[in-house]
């Protein structure tokens with residue numbers, strides 16, 4: 001548990017370390033992660049802290065990251081050389097543990113997995129991964145369906161949708177993809193196919209309307225974010241353009257005990273944002 005004073009200290013140190021657009025994005029991710037955690041029954045404090053600090057090592061140059069990754073991570077040489085944009089996630093546990101020794105393994109793991117994810121994801125890992133993509137400052141054209149699905153589908157399904165959107169974005173932008181990402185993708189496809197209904201289930205209709213009202217359509221919509229900061233100019237980085245949104249309260253909703261007969265299942269999300277929803 002990180003108390004308010006320590007969180008404030010972390011916030012200030014992050015602000016001093018990264019550029020303003022990165023800081024704004026980090027605040028957005030922290031608040032989005034906290035909201036997602038509340039909805040999906042994950043530890044909110046861990047989510048807020050992991051979201052805040054997830055890009056801690058984005059302050060480093062690729063040269064510094066390569067050196068750090070070589071010494072303190074198992075990232076393969078080819079990835080260090082060719083996909084340095086992902087290294088900050090892998091070096092972060094080492095860097096952050098030195099700065100904030102009280103950070104738990106769970107928080108550090110969620111931070112480590114926020115960029116490339118993994119075949120097995122803890123709930124906190126998924127919350128931080130999703131928050132990084134759907135925080136209000138994100139301006140991708142295809143995040144709207146993800147935001148709308150918050151509280152409507154299970155955490156696993158929302159993660160699957162988000163991971164898929166990330167893969168599509170990387171391909172469409174002609175970016176190299178971490179080789180382990182294909183292993184992760186295949187694992188999640190298999191897991192999803194094996195799940196009941198083929199889509200990880202979903203939250204009940206009642207929970208869905210409450211939760212999406214509070215989070216999906218208010219806190220996590222781009223419209224809710226105050227004015228934009230300058231885009232991040234770091235090589236390979238995407239633009240995070242919003243200042244921190246105001247926190248809003250939302251009801252608790254448990255996505256784990258869905259009645260499949262009432263469940264709305266998002267079957268597919270297309271790059272243009274169109275999606276197919278089936279009511280089962």
Ligand SMILES: Nc1ncnc2c1ncn2[C@@H]1O[C@H](COP(=O)(O)OP(=O)(O)O)[C@@H](O)[C@H]1O
Pocket residue numbers: 083085086089114115116132166170175176177178181236237238239
């Ligand atoms: N699986 C992946 N393989 C290769 N590159 C990736 C992968 N996932 C994300 N990236 C790229 O790594 C960089 C950092 O990712 P991330 O930390 O999610 O970015 P952001 O700076 O947008 O928060 C981005 O340029 C992103 O496109």
